[in-house]
Amino acid sequence: MKARNVVSLIVVVAGVTLMSNVYAQASNAMPMASSPAASSGKATPADKTLAREVRKALSKAQNFDVSNVFVKARGGVVTLSGSVPEGPQIQQAAEVAKGVPGVTSVSNHLALYTKGY
Template identity: 45%
Template sequence: MKAIKMIGGALIVLASLNAYAQNDAASAAAAAPAASAPTAKQTAKQTRAANRALSRKVRGVLARTKGLTVGNITVRAREGAITLAGSVPEAAQIDLATNAAQGVPGVTSVKNALTIRAIGQ
């Protein structure tokens, strides 16, 4: 009789541990999406940082390009795609800016929205 009580007690303990382990697994599974959310947010932060860095690189190359006035040029980057906006004083500078931007490592495409505007206007 004593052995039956011991076996019954052991079964109750095992069932309790199994239920406790399942509860922990369920809470861990519920916490997993919450843990992945900051990762997605971190990825968005990294993407924005990469876009800013590429934009600065392109702006630096444009500033060092001889014969190009960059005072009114805005550079936007989005996952390797560069948009040049603003104005330049001569039509030749539009092509010069496009070619300089295309030569920057990491640039996949260049959209040129530059216009011609004389200095002082």
């Protein structure tokens, strides 16, 4: 009898936990579903153009090494990732990207790298 009660309790706790996780995931997904680019996961032609414009601006920036920098754009939000050889270039990249028309915000994930291991 006690074993049955313990198993029932475990099933109830697991069910409540699962339902709260499903609700949390569903409520987080709702705002994203309103945006076509976010729901498909694919960049629109405008996103690709914006990413190219940001990369072009970075390549023209004085003393900036763009060779290991990756640019992604989604609905005006630009994400920078990769690495740069000098610390000040991390902030420089964000400032250059913010100056490109059409950029609404910048998520800067650039890291500093050193040559060699």
